[in-house]
Structures are given as structure tokens and as C-alpha cells.
Amino acid sequence: MIRHITVLLCFQLAGEVISRALHLPLPGPVLGMALLLVALLVVPQLAEAIRKTGQALLSHLSLLFVPAGVGVVGHLDKLGTDGLPLMAAILTSTVLSIIVGVWTFLAVARLTGSRDV
Numbered sequence: 001m002i003r004h005i006t007v008l009l010c011f012q013l014a015g016e017v018i019s020r021a022l023h024l025p026l027p028g029p030v031l032g033m034a035l036l037l038v039a040l041l042v043v044p045q046l047a048e049a050i051r052k053t054g055q056a057l058l059s060h061l062s063l064l065f066v067p068a069g070v071g072v073v074g075h076l077d078k079l080g081t082d083g084l085p086l087m088a089a090i091l092t093s094t095v096l097s098i099i100v101g102v103w104t105f106l107a108v109a110r111l112t113g114s115r116d117v
Helices: 002-021 026-043 046-060 062-074 076-112
Strands: none
Touching: 002 046, 026 046, 046 062, 046 076, 062 076
16 A cells, blocks of 8 residues: 555656646646556556555545644634625635536537537
8 A cells, every 4th residue: 555655646746846847837736646647547557556545545535624624713713704705705706606617518518519408
């Protein structure tokens, strides 16, 4: 399992190095994930080797959200004073994101000539 985690971290490191060296606007971990995807497609044995480790990491993914929860609890006083504007901003941005997503979907459907929409 340690070897498989090392493989995953090496891809993340490679993405970070490439991103910083080439001054790309793409985050290093995203680039590393793309590199990992290519490697998994080219070498299917790698996918089978790290499958169990990947599933174990995904099963504990919720632990990564603990720091965000602690941050919210640490700033509860701001939530009390600025809670209404924050809630309005969250709701407005969510609704706008959904609307833009629908418009994008419809535009792509029109461009591709899909009649199923």
C-alpha cells in the first residue's frame, strides 16, 4: 500500500513540478491527476495494482473535509454577523451556476444537433 500511495504522490509531484516550471495556470495536482489518467490508460496493470489503495483512500475522503468544518466553527461569530449576506451569496451563486449549466447544455445540444433535449 505504501508503494501505491508513493506512486500517487509522485504523479502529484510531477504535476506540480511541470505546472510551476512551465508557469501553467493549471494547478499541479490537477495536472498530476491527468498524467495519472494517461498512465492508467497506457498501463492497465498499474490501474489494477493501485485499485485497492485508491478505493481505501476514497472511503476515507470525508476526513479531508474536517479542516473546512473546523474553519466554519472557528468563525461562527462572523456567521452570526454576516450570515444573511453569506447565505444570499451562496444561494444566488448556486442558482446562477445551475442556470449557466443548463444554458451550456442547451447550447451544446443545439450545436451537435441533438433532438432528444
